[in-house]
Amino acid sequence: MTVLEWLPFSVLVPLIAAPVCALLPGRVLPWSLALLAVAASAVITAFVLPAAMDEPLRYSFGNWPPPIGIEYRVDSVNALLALLIAWMGVIILPWARLSVNREVPERQGPFYALFLLALAGLMGIVLTGDAFNVFVFLEISSLSTYALIAHGRKRAALLSSFRYLIMGTLGATFYLIGVGLLYIMTGTLNMADLAERVPEVAETNAIRAAFAFIVIGLGLKLALFPLHRWLPGAYTNAPSAVTVFLAATATKVAVYVLLRMVFTVFGLEFALTMPYQTVFFTLGIIGILFASISAIDQPNLKRMLAYSSVAQIGYIALAISLVSVEGLAAGLVHIFNHALMKGALFMAAGAIIYRIGTDRMSDIAGLARSMPWTMLAFVLAGLSMIGVPLTAGFISKWALIQAAILQGNWLAVVVVLVGSLLAVLYIGRVAEAAYLKPAPERAEPVREAPLGLLLPMYVLIAANFWFGIDTRLTLDVATHGAEILVGGAP
Amino acid sequence: MDLLGHYNYYVVVVLMMIGFYAVIARGNMAKKIMGLNLFQTSAFILFISAGKILGGATPILRDGVEVYSNPLPHVLILTAIVVGVATTAVGLALAVRINEAYGSIEDDLLTEVEDADEDDEGTA
Amino acid sequence: MRSNGILRIVARFLIPLIMLFALYVQFHGEYSPGGGFQAGVIFASAWILFVLIYGLEAGLAVIPERTMFVLSACGALLYAFIGLLGVALGGRFLDFSVLLDDPQSAQQAGIILVELGVGITVATVVMLIFTMFVKRRAELDRDDHREGLD
Numbered sequence: 001m002t003v004l005e006w007l008p009f010s011v012l013v014p015l016i017a018a019p020v021c022a023l024l025p026g027r028v029l030p031w032s033l034a035l036l037a038v039a040a041s042a043v044i045t046a047f048v049l050p051a052a053m054d055e056p057l058r059y060s061f062g063n064w065p066p067p068i069g070i071e072y073r074v075d076s077v078n079a080l081l082a083l084l085i086a087w088m089g090v091i092i093l094p095w096a097r098l099s100v101n102r103e104v105p106e107r108q109g110p111f112y113a114l115f116l117l118a119l120a121g122l123m124g125i126v127l128t129g130d131a132f133n134v135f136v137f138l139e140i141s142s143l144s145t146y147a148l149i150a151h152g153r154k155r156a157a158l159l160s161s162f163r164y165l166i167m168g169t170l171g172a173t174f175y176l177i178g179v180g181l182l183y184i185m186t187g188t189l190n191m192a193d194l195a196e197r198v199p200e201v202a203e204t205n206a207i208r209a210a211f212a213f214i215v216i217g218l219g220l221k222l223a224l225f226p227l228h229r230w231l232p233g234a235y236t237n238a239p240s241a242v243t244v245f246l247a248a249t250a251t252k253v254a255v256y257v258l259l260r261m262v263f264t265v266f267g268l269e270f271a272l273t274m275p276y277q278t279v280f281f282t283l284g285i286i287g288i289l290f291a292s293i294s295a296i297d298q299p300n301l302k303r304m305l306a307y308s309s310v311a312q313i314g315y316i317a318l319a320i321s322l323v324s325v326e327g328l329a330a331g332l333v334h335i336f337n338h339a340l341m342k343g344a345l346f347m348a349a350g351a352i353i354y355r356i357g358t359d360r361m362s363d364i365a366g367l368a369r370s371m372p373w374t375m376l377a378f379v380l381a382g383l384s385m386i387g388v389p390l391t392a393g394f395i396s397k398w399a400l401i402q403a404a405i406l407q408g409n410w411l412a413v414v415v416v417l418v419g420s421l422l423a424v425l426y427i428g429r430v431a432e433a434a435y436l437k438p439a440p441e442r443a444e445p446v447r448e449a450p451l452g453l454l455l456p457m458y459v460l461i462a463a464n465f466w467f468g469i470d471t472r473l474t475l476d477v478a479t480h481g482a483e484i485l486v487g488g489a490p
Numbered sequence: 491m492d493l494l495g496h497y498n499y500y501v502v503v504v505l506m507m508i509g510f511y512a513v514i515a516r517g518n519m520a521k522k523i524m525g526l527n528l529f530q531t532s533a534f535i536l537f538i539s540a541g542k543i544l545g546g547a548t549p550i551l552r553d554g555v556e557v558y559s560n561p562l563p564h565v566l567i568l569t570a571i572v573v574g575v576a577t578t579a580v581g582l583a584l585a586v587r588i589n590e591a592y593g594s595i596e597d598d599l600l601t602e603v604e605d606a607d608e609d610d611e612g613t614a
Numbered sequence: 615m616r617s618n619g620i621l622r623i624v625a626r627f628l629i630p631l632i633m634l635f636a637l638y639v640q641f642h643g644e645y646s647p648g649g650g651f652q653a654g655v656i657f658a659s660a661w662i663l664f665v666l667i668y669g670l671e672a673g674l675a676v677i678p679e680r681t682m683f684v685l686s687a688c689g690a691l692l693y694a695f696i697g698l699l700g701v702a703l704g705g706r707f708l709d710f711s712v713l714l715d716d717p718q719s720a721q722q723a724g725i726i727l728v729e730l731g732v733g734i735t736v737a738t739v740v741m742l743i744f745t746m747f748v749k750r751r752a753e754l755d756r757d758d759h760r761e762g763l764d
Contacts, residue, residue: 008707016694019687062700062708132566139573146580155591156604162584166513169526169577176533176570177506183563184540299608550646568651572736579743586750 003051007059008072010044010082011127013037015120022113027101030112035093037116041123042086045079052079053480058129066129067190073129077332077481081126081256084336088248088343089119095456096241099350103239104151111151115245117144122253131179131265132189134257135172138221142168145250149238160233167220167230174217175257181210182265194265202270211274214261222254224280224317225287228310235306240350243302247309247346248339255316255335259328263485268323280321285415287314292422296429301349301359304426305342308385311419312338318412319400326403328482333474334396337384337467341393344381344460348374351449351457364430366439370446375434377457382427384464387420391468395475498539505532517597519585523578530574537563537570625667632660640733644722650729654736661737662744670748679745682738689735696727 017037024030051057056075060066074082096115104111121141125134146168150161183189185206186197201207216227223231231251235243262271271277288311295307312334319331351374352367353359368375384391387398397416404412448454467474505528512525541563549561589595592603640653665673700709710724711717 005701005706012694012697012707016691016698019690023684023687059706061706063706063711132569136569136573139577143573143576143580146584150584150587154607155588156607158584158588158591159600159604162519162581162588165577165581165584166522166526169581170510170513170529172573173526173530173533176530177536180533180536180540183537189566548647568649572651575740583746586747590750 003047004057004059006044007048007057007074007127008061010041010048010086011120011123013040013044014116014123018113018116018120021116022110024109027097027108030109031093031097031100034112034116035090038086038089038093038119041119042083042090045083045086048074049076049079049083049477052076053477067188067193070133071129071190072127073192074127075481075484076477077259077484078126078256080332080336080477080481081253082123084339085119085122085126085249085253088245088339091456091459092241092245092248092343092347095244095347095350095453098450098452099241099354100239102354103153103241111148114144114148115242117141118148118245118250122249125253126256129191130189131182131191131194131261135176135179138172138175138257141250141253142172142221145242145246148242149234151239151242152237153239154237156233157237160230160237164230164234167227171217171220171227174213174220176217178210178213178217181206181213185210191260191265195267198266198270202266202273207266207270208274211262211266211270215258215276215279218254218258218261222251222258223310223313225283225290225310225314228287228291228313231310232303232306235309235346236300236303240302240346240353244343244346244350247305248343251309251313252316252335252339255313255320255331259320259331259485263328268486272323277321277323280317281412284314284316284318284321285411287311287317288415288419289314289422292419292426295426296422298426299361301352301361301364301430302346304361304430305345305349308345308423308426309338309342311423312342315396315400315416315419318415319403322403322407322409322412323486324403324407325479325482325486326399326406328485329475329479330396330399330403332478332481333399333471336474336478337392337396337464340460340463340467341381341384341391344377344457344464345385347453347457347460348378348381351453354453355446355449361430361433363440364433365437366434367446368434369439371448373454374449374457375431377454377461378434379427379431380461381464382423382431384468385427386423389468390465392464392466392474393468395468395471399475498535502532502536502539505529505535519588519595519597520582522597523581523585526581527574527578530570530577534567534570534574537567621667625663629660629664632663633657636660636737640729641726643729644725650732651736653729654733654738655740657733657737658740658744661741665744665748670745670752674745677741679742682742682745686735686738686742689731689733689738692731692734693728694731696724696731700724 014037017033021030021033024033048057052074053076056073059072061070100108100111118141121137121144124137125141128134128137146161146165149164150158179189182194182198185201185204186194188194188197198207220227235247238246262276291307291310291314295304295311298304298307316331316334319327319334321327349359352364352371355371356363384393387393397420401413401416404416509525509528509532513522513529516522516525541560543557543559546557546559547555549558585595588600592600594600636653636657639648639656640650643649643653661673661676664676697708700712701707703712705712710721712720713724714720
């Protein structure tokens with residue numbers, strides 16, 4: 001079989017493994033199956049990326065040619081995203097076993113089934129070339145995410161999950177309405193077809209309304225400021241393993257759909273006739289500043305990191321508002337790098353919760369003495385978050401600043417620098433508490449996190465430094481992808 | 491003529507706004523879910539009414555009929571309805587469990603309780 | 615409702631009809647309006663009517679919760695299996711034309727089997743959702759009742 005014939009299996013394997021997983025008893029079996037399925041998917045994506053670089057890969061389901069059938073259409077943009085999602089899954093699952101045993105002790109079969117469904121949904125969104133199919137996969141991943149969040153230990157998890165459900169469903173329905181208007185105007189749902197037919201009817205209010213619905217719907221999904229209110233609660237109260245996975249992938253996939261719809265389907269020219277640039281530029285800047293400042297005085301670690309995630313979404317929004325190849329490439333690189341650093345940070349937070357059962361700032365004091373490796377990982381990933389040279393975070397911020405300078409957009413440059421300084425503050429606050437403050441009296445001494453949690457964490461830390469030096473995978477592929485997006489034709 | 495010709499869209503918009511208002515303005519979680527259902531239904535009607543072709547027959551192949559209505563929106567919306575059913579089920583299940591955990595499904599009340607919970611954590 | 619004779623007799627008469635109609639919708643879905651989802655929901659509604667009249671215990675005696683759960687997964691797997699059969703026989707995923715020699719009857723066979731999987735999953739999932747909600751309610755009622763006795 002060729003790479004093309006294997007392509008759909010990167011979605012199908014986790015999707016089909018999910019019902020089997022739900023039936024498996026105990027703890028080890030469901031986890032092993034989930035890991036196997038995600039690993040298989042990850043291996044496929046590793047072969048898909050090089051194959052998709054030159055010519056898009058096209059796979060039509062049931063051998064029905066598009067636009068009748070659903071088609072998977074993979075170029076360097078979605079291949080990069082698919083690679084990121086599947087490999088993050090492979091790194092997170094080994095970490096998840098211990099953490100999930102502690103936080104979700106019962107009924108792990110259905111839990112891992114939901115995890116697989118969420119992952120398959122995200123993979124499906126990324127790979128498909130059909131606007132309606134995006135909606136279906138969006139809902140598959142969202143519904144399983146709501147259920148996953150509700151597994152959190154505290155009762156607040158239920159509330160967060162419910163609020164996310166309301167906002168998420170509103171977002172998805174907005175997207176659906178937008179796609180409906182597009183379908184009414186063009187008679188097709190295939191993205192490539194849409195891209196050809198939209199310009200003919202671009203001067204109509206229906207298309208403008210479709211654009212607005214889709215952008216707002218996806219804005220809700222990607223937690224763009226000020227539509228981010230669901231995110232901090234959801235990330236804080238979800239089980240740690242779920243938070244790591246969501247922070248690394250979920251909102252980023254919504255960014256991808258946004259890019260695909262705005263640049264491929266509507267086209268750059270049309271987007272520029274709409275207030276696309278102004279909206280994303282303004283909201284991006286306010287988002288960076290507001291969320292970074294909010295992150296500084298959060299009472300617990302996961303909520304602080306969640307606000308930092310909202311700020312990172314701001315950077316991505318700022319990058320894609322520059323509508324240049326450099327800007328989009330910076331946005332795509334940041335999607336990739338942010339998954340690495342935020343994954344590692346949330347893993348460190350999860351390891352702390354694993355050992356001391358809480359992530360309150362007051363309990364972190366002096367923790368560096370009893371959990372040195374965990375705190376070191378936190379600081380290293382934090383450096384990447386701040387954007388210190390030789391880390392992945394530096395690469396994406398550098399790319400963003402360069403793109404802004406090329407357009408003479410000094411406001412963006414200043415905001416990125418201020419945002420980085422604010423990151424120093426909120427990361428530094430944790431480091432200060434852990435390294436400099438005296439530890440509170442405890443009934444029993446805290447031990448270092450087990451190796452099963454530390455190893456995946458350090459894999460991500462290593463990736464942070466690797467992609468801070470070697471940018472062939474990230475920056476080169478992202479630039480190639482950005483050229484495709486700006487070029488219009490998928 | 492044109493105004494009346496678009497009456498299906500008026501229905502869609504009215505339903506959409508009623509649903510949207512209910513989701514935003516109602517504090518009761520069961521009512522929020524009802525609003526969400528209305529909102530989704532409006533999107534369904536938007537699709538389905540677009541599939542009707544004037545003078546078109548039901549899309550089943552048979553002799554003597556040349557103009558068929560477009561069946562594709564129906565298929566799409568069937569999928570969307572399934573999604574809607576699943577969303578409602580998950581939402582109601584969460585509401586039931588919230589009721590068990592907090593003893594209420596009024597959002598205003600729950601926000602207060604939630605804030606109190608967080609304050610407890612911060613000081614404890 | 616359990617003591618109402620009229621309801622019991624009408625339900626006894628209606629439930630088989632509803633199930634039969636569900637099967638009709640299920641197996642005519644490939645060339646007329648119908649299909650797995652609709653049939654599954656109709657079938658589940660027959661069971662739900664049964665539970666409304668005869669109580670949840672009688673309903674679960676017909677099909678236990680665990681069976682529903684297993685069946686719902688099996689339905690999805692049947693769908694996946696037929697889809698993969700297309701790949702195994704040299705076509706694409708969900709490619710039915712390679713299943714039999716005659717492409718038209720192959721399409722028909724493929725659709726019917728796939729929709730059967732959908733129907734099983736939908737029917738059992740709807741029944742499961744209903745059961746879960748009713749059980750919660752029953753537990754609450756029991757607790758209230760106990761409190762009342764104290």
